[in-house]
Amino acid sequence: MLEIKNVTQSFRTGFWLKKTEILKGISFTVPSKSIFGFLGPNGAGKTTLIHLITGIKVPASGSIILNGLNASEKSAKRKIGYLPERPYFYDHLTGQELLRFFGRLTGMTIPEIDARIPKVLESVGMSHARNLELKKYSKGMLQRIGIAQAIIHDPEFLVLDEPMSGLDPVGRKEIRELILQLAREGRTIFFSSHVIPDVEAICDSVAMIRKGELIGCGKISQFLDRDTTPVEIAFSGVSLESAKSVGDFTSMREMSEGIRATLASDIGVEKTLSALLDRKAKILWVNPIRPSLEDAFL
Amino acid sequence: MKIFYHFIRPLLAIAKVTFQEIILDKVLYNFLLFAFLLIGVSYLASQLTFIGQERVILDFGISAINLSCGIIAVFTGASMLAREFDRRTIFVALARPISRLQFIFGKFLGLTAVLFLNWLFLAVTELVLFLSLGGQINQTVISALFFLWVQSCFLAAFAVFFSSFTTTSISIMVVIGIYLIGNNIEPLRQVLEKSKEGWVKTAFIPLVDLIPNLSHFNLGFTVTYGLDLGQGFFIKSLIYALLWITPLIYFTGRLLDRREG
Numbered sequence: 006m007l008e009i010k011n012v013t014q015s016f017r018t019g020f021w022l023k024k025t026e027i028l029k030g031i032s033f034t035v036p037s038k039s040i041f042g043f044l045g046p047n048g049a050g051k052t053t054l055i056h057l058i059t060g061i062k063v064p065a066s067g068s069i070i071l072n073g074l075n076a077s078e079k080s081a082k083r084k085i086g087y088l089p090e091r092p093y094f095y096d097h098l099t100g101q102e103l104l105r106f107f108g109r110l111t112g113m114t115i116p117e118i119d120a121r122i123p124k125v126l127e128s129v130g131m132s133h134a135r136n137l138e139l140k141k142y143s144k145g146m147l148q149r150i151g152i153a154q155a156i157i158h159d160p161e162f163l164v165l166d167e168p169m170s171g172l173d174p175v176g177r178k179e180i181r182e183l184i185l186q187l188a189r190e191g192r193t194i195f196f197s198s199h200v201i202p203d204v205e206a207i208c209d210s211v212a213m214i215r216k217g218e219l220i221g222c223g224k225i226s227q228f229l230d231r232d233t234t235p236v237e238i239a240f241s242g243v244s245l246e247s248a249k250s251v252g253d254f255t256s257m258r259e260m261s262e263g264i265r266a267t268l269a270s271d272i273g274v275e276k277t278l279s280a281l282l283d284r285k286a287k288i289l290w291v292n293p294i295r296p297s298l299e300d301a302f303l
Numbered sequence: 304m305k306i307f308y309h310f311i312r313p314l315l316a317i318a319k320v321t322f323q324e325i326i327l328d329k330v331l332y333n334f335l336l337f338a339f340l341l342i343g344v345s346y347l348a349s350q351l352t353f354i355g356q357e358r359v360i361l362d363f364g365i366s367a368i369n370l371s372c373g374i375i376a377v378f379t380g381a382s383m384l385a386r387e388f389d390r391r392t393i394f395v396a397l398a399r400p401i402s403r404l405q406f407i408f409g410k411f412l413g414l415t416a417v418l419f420l421n422w423l424f425l426a427v428t429e430l431v432l433f434l435s436l437g438g439q440i441n442q443t444v445i446s447a448l449f450f451l452w453v454q455s456c457f458l459a460a461f462a463v464f465f466s467s468f469t470t471t472s473i474s475i476m477v478v479i480g481i482y483l484i485g486n487n488i489e490p491l492r493q494v495l496e497k498s499k500e501g502w503v504k505t506a507f508i509p510l511v512d513l514i515p516n517l518s519h520f521n522l523g524f525t526v527t528y529g530l531d532l533g534q535g536f537f538i539k540s541l542i543y544a545l546l547w548i549t550p551l552i553y554f555t556g557r558l559l560d561r562r563e564g
Binding site: 056059060061079080082083085087089090091092093094095097098105106107109110111112154164 | 309312313315316317319320323324327390391392394395396397398399400401
């Protein structure tokens with residue numbers, strides 16, 4: 006379990022070394038064996054907090070405790086695997102050499118590293134590229150080998166900073182499946198992103214920061230549970246003016262095939278549909294609009 | 304054993320990767336080629352004289368090695384950390400259980416290995432030419448060549464140090480300044496020592512001693528005329544280099560703690 010308690014961080018910038026607060030009293034807990042989404046727009050302070058969690062930097066105040074250990078301690082670092090945003094590793098190395106390098110940095114012995122490499126490469130689907138230089142890797146392959154280096158020492162806690170950044174839809178899906186697989190192996194995954202649907206698709210819990218402040222934290226279901234669900238109805242054969250009197254639509258707009266309208270709640274759907282049919286309207290589709298994290302946070 | 308796995312092994316891993324990275328940089332080969340050309344020119348120049356051909360080739364060769372090792376040390380040393388920050392590779396390494404000092408020391412070790420290899424190629428070539436023209440290898444010649452490598456490590460330490468808190472170009476300029484001043488500080492020190500005013504000695508000699516003095520590595524006329532090195536020169540110069548390099552690398556590590564990227 007990771008506990009972040011009242012963490013602040015500030016940098017001095019500019020000629021007069023003016024103090025800029027990047028993180029303002031952040032506190033939340035990441036439960037063990039969960040996929041935890043960390044959301045925030047660009048520049049919100051996500052990477053700064055990740056650098057504190059991974060022990061690259063020490064917070065100005067507050068504490069970050071991983072399973073009872075201070076995150077900046079070497080023993081805590083051995084329990085963490087880290088994939089940076091836009092991973093750019095030493096590109097003259099092959100995939101296997103890169104894993105050896107990071108294994109050594111973690112203090113693993115050569116037999117330990119050599120035994121672990123085939124398993125890790127297989128789990129990220131990169132066995133075929135073990136002897137290929139990283140400069141010849143595609144973006145998706147770099148992301149995969151990045152995850153491989155993060156798990157070479159079999160850490161229990163994985164920190165992934167924007168793991169899907171810059172990937173095409175197929176690549177995003179593959180990385181999403183890989184993260185789920187790593188979670189199934191019993192790891193806690195801390196996953197930062199500025200793309201809400203990515204987080205929504207795989208995370209159990211979520212925290213969101215904006216301008217260095219925590220604006221929400223909890224189980225995904227907590228943010229998605231609603232008493233009512235808005236419904237979108239598309240129909241044709243009725244004029245916009247006439248349709249306005251049919252139901253209590255919150256929004257309406259004309260499109261080439263007809264009209265798209267949204268009802269605030271699913272409670273009055275049947276009544277609205279029958280009223281439309283009475284007016285000889287042709288129903289094109291009826292879609293409940295699932296609540297999203299976007300609605301909760303933005 | 305624990306120290307080996309948790310301190311030495313990570314350090315050597317960083318040194319190895321740094322070594323490979325620099326070795327694969329094509330710019331390095333330009334400097335090496337340039338030095339080989341200069342040594343080649345020195346051979347031609349030596350043919351223009353009837354006596355002391357081996358001295359000509361030794362003088363030219365030492366200058367060529369000095370220039371090549373110095374340029375690689377300054378340029379690579381000054382850009383090494385900037386490259387780590389630009390590509391953010393340093394953060395992935397520092398997320399592992401290693402200290403910034405270990406990281407810097409490993410990088411520096413990798414760079415000194417490259418400087419050694421460059422120096423070895425050039426020094427062997429130089430010695431082969433020197434011997435072919437009837438020169439005789441003695442302790443002074445070997446020391447002169449060896450201290451060219453030590454001097455390049457010395458300059459590299461300065462370049463790495465300055466690059467930890469300023470830009471690559473400023474670091475290069477400052478280290479070139481240190482090279483120029485360091486090679487000319489000894490005559491100034493000697494003038495001060497001969498001063499009849501006691502306060503001049505008391506006030507200025509300690510100040511001059513704070514400036515890196517490269518005469519500890521530059522054998523000049525001693526090697527040209529095959530003179531004996533003074534007693535303890537080798538050890539004293541080596542200690543002088545270590546007394547500068549060690550704190551420079553240590554403070555580079557400390558300065559990195561404050562750097563935000």
